[in-house]
Amino acid sequence: MRYILGIDTANRFGSVALAEDGSASVWEGLAPGEHSSGLSRAAERLLRERGRTLRDLSGIAVSGGPGSFTGLRIGLAWAKGVCFGLPVKLTLVSAHEANAYRHRRAQGLIATVLPGERGQVQASLWSAGAACLWGPERVSEEDLAEVLLEAAGPGNTAIAVAAPDLKPELRELLEEAGYVLLDRGSNDERGSGADSPPPAAAAVAELGDRNLLAGQNEDLAGAVPFYGRTPNARKPSS
Numbered sequence: 001m002r003y004i005l006g007i008d009t010a011n012r013f014g015s016v017a018l019a020e021d022g023s024a025s026v027w028e029g030l031a032p033g034e035h036s037s038g039l040s041r042a043a044e045r046l047l048r049e050r051g052r053t054l055r056d057l058s059g060i061a062v063s064g065g066p067g068s069f070t071g072l073r074i075g076l077a078w079a080k081g082v083c084f085g086l087p088v089k090l091t092l093v094s095a096h097e098a099n100a101y102r103h104r105r106a107q108g109l110i111a112t113v114l115p116g117e118r119g120q121v122q123a124s125l126w127s128a129g130a131a132c133l134w135g136p137e138r139v140s141e142e143d144l145a146e147v148l149l150e151a152a153g154p155g156n157t158a159i160a161v162a163a164p165d166l167k168p169e170l171r172e173l174l175e176e177a178g179y180v181l182l183d184r185g186s187n188d189e190r191g192s193g194a195d196s197p198p199p200a201a202a203a204v205a206e207l208g209d210r211n212l213l214a215g216q217n218e219d220l221a222g223a224v225p226f227y228g229r230t231p232n233a234r235k236p237s238s
Contacts, residue, residue, distance in 0.1 A: 002058040003050075004212065005043055006205025009035045009075035010067025010095045010114075011164040015199035016042040018050060022209045024202035026050060035074045057088045059217070061208020063200065064092030066114045066122050066136075066228025068165075073225065080220055089217040093204045094226075096136050099162040100126035102203040103182050108158030109133070110182075111148050115165060117229045125151050125159075141170050145177035164200070 006017040014030035096112040110126045124135030134151040160180040
């Protein structure tokens with residue numbers, strides 16, 4: 001049996017999941033601030049629940065971004081350490097693809113909206129089956145609602161938005177424009193809401209299993225996240 005550990009630390013609410021032969025079986029959410037301290041413990045708990053250890057893993061799949069600078073670095077660094085030590089294979093999964101796949105049973109088209117440069121987001125458009133139709137593209141926040149409609153084309157007005165960590169004002173703008181928001185808060189993002197799909201790490205694990213079966217594994221030394229924007233570096237004070 002193939003065991004793939006999926007890690008999503010791209011957003012404020014992270015998660016870890018274990019897929020067995022391509023299907024996520026168990027998962028656990030990570031609260032804000034727990035990405036570094038909680039990742040290892042969560043992974044060990046999930047494996048122990050299935051009677052396994054890290055040595056039973058066939059591979060590790062990590063959300064490669066875009067997303068939080070710190071979160072992405074934490075997830076990938078931890079995965080690299082495990083992969084180097086065992087060794088097992090590593091694969092990266094786009095955060096856009098993971099969020100679209102997570103909501104693949106939603107009706108109509110799905111827009112994934114992730115943080116970009118100041119005043120911008122990165123947006124993609126997906127079919128409900130999680131096939132990419134457009135993007136990812138950089139879009140200004142004020143133009144997002146209109147750009148998504150244009151990308152969807154005539155007659156495709158039913159667009160659901162998967163957007164973890166969306167600014168409240170942008171969330172309000174999209175709701176006023178008639179969009180359905182799929183991520184409604186911490187319980188939804190962690191997969192613990194009554195009607196919530198499993199968290200993003202479950203999608204990362206399942207998509208990562210596909211990647212590894214197709215031979216799409218990363219060079220451990222060269223693998224880097226895709227942040228989607230430049231760091232807000234401050235000039236040192238003299």
